Amino acid sequence: MASTAPATAPSDAGSPGNMADVRRNNLALVLARVAQSPSGFHLTRAQLAAATGLTKASVSSIVLELLEAGILREVGLSRQGERGRPGVGLELNPSRGVMGMEINVDYIAAGVTSLSGELVVKEIRERDNRDSPGEAVMSALVLLASEVREAAAAKGVDVLGGGLAVPGLVEAGSSTVTVAPNLGWVDTRLDVARLLPGVPLGVSLFNEANAAALAELARGPQRRDFLFVSGEVGVGGGLVLNSELFTGPEGNAGEVGHIVVDPGGITCSCGGTGCLETVAGQDAIFSAAGISVKGRSRSESMADLLGALAAGSPAALTAVQRAGTALGVAVASASRVVNVRAVVLGGHFAVLDQWLHGPLLESLAKYAPGALSPEHVITSTVGEAGALLGAAGSVVRALVEAPHRLQA
Known part of the structure; x- marks a missing residue:
């Protein structure tokens, strides 16, 4: 997953009142460095310490938390960029993923990507949603999301959260479509939690063109x-x-x-x-x-x-x-x-x-x-799956910025 801004190293030190914030920032910093790594390059703890400016002890402790939360996994010994004794490489856990979903005028779609953005499974169903009540469309999408989630599980990928893209204006921080002219929706509140019950990261709502733009950014930073x-x-x-x-x-x-x-x-x-x-x-x-x-x-x-x-x-x-x-x-x-x-x-x-x-x-x-x-x-470069991939990628970005949400 490509980051949109360089990470900067916060201090290891802090007053008792803000130590929790410092810890959360350091978790995000370390995870971002792993997420930014080129495909096939697995940073070690020592390399992460050098890249972030954190102490080796802090990095080891943070990595342990991320491993226990299931966000990272170890991938064996790595000599990439290191001298002497090899370290253990780290990568985003491929057995964890997120689901991107889309409602458009003439179809619904759902797909699961790994945390690194690779598409695991995708389904598109043609459906005339014009002037169809939001509840009816959501019911159809609930069934599709369930099928796709099961298909991902069969491939060993557990879904942590999701994003839903719709062709209309959405209210920031809520699950309301303020207006979607081609769907005939005005101030339509969507029960997005129904789509992925029990996931720790929940489901967020996005404008479909904005989501697709983010997918383009991720593919061509x-x-x-x-x-x-x-x-x-x-x-x-x-x-x-x-x-x-x-x-x-x-x-x-x-x-x-x-x-x-x-x-x-x-x-x-x-x-x-x-x-x-x-x-x-x-x-x-x-x-x-x-x-x-x-x-x-x-x-x-x-x-x-x-x-x-x-x-x-x-x-x-x-x-x-x-x-x-x-x-x-x-x-x-x-x-x-x-x-x-x-x-x-x-x-x-x-x-x-x-x-x-x-x-x-x-x-x-x-x-x-x-x-x-x-x-x-x-x-x-992302084709018809752009909105779906962008919605899923936004959930991953939110996780990278706040990995403490998945701490055990």
Whole structure:
């Protein structure tokens, strides 16, 4: 798991009143160093002491706590980077994991990753969730999460907690979806604890585009600043600045899908007029291309669209080109406001990139010349599982920052 900021060593010393805080900070510091290690490189206690500035005795005591909590495991003798007598290497325990879950307009999904971010098991179920009550959708997801949890257990992975991503605005620190226009939800409270009963880390709620942006950051930590734009039935966005997700004072920054690109356009599901979503969302593209969605799954409709594009259908090509142009207008506006120099495209924007990329770049050059280099407009590296992986990764990051939550 990649860390987004370098760890700094707190002091071993402290007054009696703050010794517990110092201990917790040191636990997090040591665990972060192990989590940051490249794949296949197993730090020893001596190396951790040198890297953190803590005493060898403190590191040994902290490692023992993390081993007893099941977060770390020993992996035998290691000579990596050491002289003389080899030490015992350490790694994140592969028999512990977290679950990422997603509710979207036309599907639900659940998957378990190891603490190091490797996907162990994943299931996606097509389901029409539009205007479906939150309780009904959650009941379906509870069943799916149970099946995935059992499948992970069969592979020797115990789930410690989870994250749920939804295509809407969420209330920070609660389990409430304040508004999800494409689901028809307003101030909908979700009983997320039902999803993973008995897990020590609980279940947290995330905006799906923000979660996917975090997954991109974890896979490409060299990109410190970028705008992630995800195309689904709606259009979502996640803004990463200085390797941190920026969500604004109320947690709702990055709503690229509701940037106005056509003031004289049609009404959006959000209540506004001419939003990017009304031109570049899946429903808008399918409609303009003459692709039927009634009584069919989104994957079937997308397959038809791809076939029409490959065959050179004028309606399909015009629909996608128009979406690319509108996307360029929105990205140009966003780049001027937040000064990002890279854009990552996910969802159907990545799937349609072959036909959408040119109009997008032409639009950017027209409306924000010089703001974004073409080589910095790229497609997602995490694919359709981005929101799921990001939600799971956020739970791991929270654990690394506060490992005392799992102490025996």
